[in-house]
Amino acid sequence: MNLRSDADAIIKEALAAVLPDAAVKKALAGHTFPQGRIVLIAVGKAAWQMAQAVADVLGERIDAGLVITKYEHVMGEIPRVRCMEAGHPVPDENSYAATREALRLTENLTAEDTVLFLLSGGGSALFEQPLIPADELTELTHRLLASGADIVEMNTLRKRMSAVKGGRFAEHCAPAHVFSIVLSDIIGDPLDMIASGPAHPDASTAADAHAIVKKYGLHLSPTATALLDEPLPTALPNVTTQITGSVRELCTAAARAAEQRGYTPVLLTDQLDIEARAAGRFLAAIARTHAGDGASYAYIAGGETIVQLRGKGRGGRNQELALAASDGIAGLDNVAVFSIGSDGTDGPTDAAGGYVDGGTAAALARAEKSAAAALAENDAYPTLNAVGGLIKTGPTGTNVNDVAVVLIRG
Structure with missing residues (x-):
């Protein structure tokens, strides 16, 4: 024995059975792209593997791309795709720099263009453009981790402090179409919560956010408190999403x-x-x-x-x-x-x-x-x-x- x-x-x-390669390729096999540009943005701990699978299928059809993943998770070069590593589970300056690059790559797109957005767990820390000072966001993340808050509670707050979460990244990409392939790391596959939903409308409410703050006795700055009540996109007609893996x-x-x-x-x-x-x-x-x-x-x-x-x-x-x-x-x-x-x-x-x-x-x-x-x-x-x-x-x-x-x- x-x-x-x-x-x-x-x-x-x-683990071999849930590698994203085959699932990503299957998702692409049933999808046709307009004649415009294809910009690949891959975010998360599985971002490199997912981006490599896309590169195997689309090759030179990719005009530009970016992988944002955790330190020591890049496994090699991908043609036409820049790979950047950043902090997890707490965002760092490299997280912010990589996110700025993603926003730059997806500026001024047209309705004929496509943002191929590959998303996996870890994106909440890796993909971030904070609306509060970075050290304040870092402290909030540390307090949530230490409190025992679950991932849904954490993301309900973090998306409200961000310029790219809660559907705001997809809003930034408009009028380009966003085709999002998501590797789910949250029970029940809630798309608005996976990596805090950069390309999905928000399903939580301001009341939910205030309740979490109260539950864990968090003390937020006036700016952060005001952001709890700022509306997030409730509809994103330029987005198509496919979940793969669970x-x-x-x-x-x-x-x-x-x-x-x-x-x-x-x-x-x-x-x-x-x-x-x-x-x-x-x-x-x-x-x-x-x-x-x-x-x-x-x-x-x-x-x-x-x-x-x-x-x-x-x-x-x-x-x-x-x-x-x-x-x-x-x-x-x-x-x-x-x-x-x-x-x-x-x-x-x-x-x-x-x-x-x-x-x-x-x-x-x-x-x-x-x-x-x-x-x-x-x-x-x-x-x-x-x-x-x-x-x-x-x-x-x-x-x-x-x-x-x-x-x-x-």
């Missing part, structure tokens, strides 16, 4: 890979949105219930958990989920729990997620570490690293939420 090798194989095959596909692929290795897959949910450590404890409880059944199972949960920052350690939500499961499965030699972010980066670390099994708690004790102490300091990364529990895939080229799996070998 080698649960770790099974986990690694499931991860590899699940967390359900990731879960389905993980289930298929597990089944090929003799496990009976059980999809628990593809809409997991609770705190990471609670999810870890819940998955450990499932493992305890079924570890003695004599059968092999793979319980699968997809979605995106949240973390409340209480300490000053290093880690990410998938690492916290796995570490939180370790005490609950201690001593069960036929059980493993692992969780990964499909983009290959979990929080501000170089790990995609974490792996624990029935021997992890004992290994931590031998290393004079404890899961509880690490979680109290949000310090999952060095703790898992001490016992070989980090999962490192490198940047994957996709971004469709997270998947957590309980493996039970009968």
Whole structure:
């Protein structure tokens, strides 16, 4: 029995199944472009991979292009396309510079021109032209991350502080047509929330934004407070959108890979949105219930958990989920729990997620570490690293939420 090798194989095959290449090419196959210019703008953690797929299909038909992605996510040159890397999860000066370049490339277009807009998760930080001072926006983002606000709450506020979010980028591109291909990283695929909806009308309200400010006790400047009430586009007739990829596909692929290795897959949910450590404890409880059944199972949960920052350690939500499961499965030699972010980066670390099994708690004790102490300091990364529990895939080229799996070998 080698649960770790099974986990690694499931991860590899699940990620391969949700790479955007084939899906982007399929979206293009059914689309015709006017005779005008085609300007390619790709934004997000999967931007390079999506732009490369477009270049493979359209070639010299692309007049100009720009990729804006996370640091260390550019994998090579793309003809006629400039690649720029920027800050994530907090925007930095490179985010602002890259966004200015995108706005420049899409100025003064005509109704015969097309902006081919490729969007994936991470765009909220990477694609930004703030309407408040940059340091104020950075502080707001840090406070939202630390508060445990979910992605929808964060984007409801961030789009109102931006000249490109909440449909404003598509408005800027008019009268050119915007053909948007979106790789979804938010549960339920809400187009107005993915990367804060640069090319989609806003579905949230000013009242929603004020409620989030109140919920988390945020103190905004007068300018930021006034922006909460500024109207965003409610209709964008120059936009066509096609969604490709989702967390359900990731879960389905993980289930298929597990089944090929003799496990009976059980999809628990593809809409997991609770705190990471609670999810870890819940998955450990499932493992305890079924570890003695004599059968092999793979319980699968997809979605995106949240973390409340209480300490000053290093880690990410998938690492916290796995570490939180370790005490609950201690001593069960036929059980493993692992969780990964499909983009290959979990929080501000170089790990995609974490792996624990029935021997992890004992290994931590031998290393004079404890899961509880690490979680109290949000310090999952060095703790898992001490016992070989980090999962490192490198940047994957996709971004469709997270998947957590309980493996039970009968």
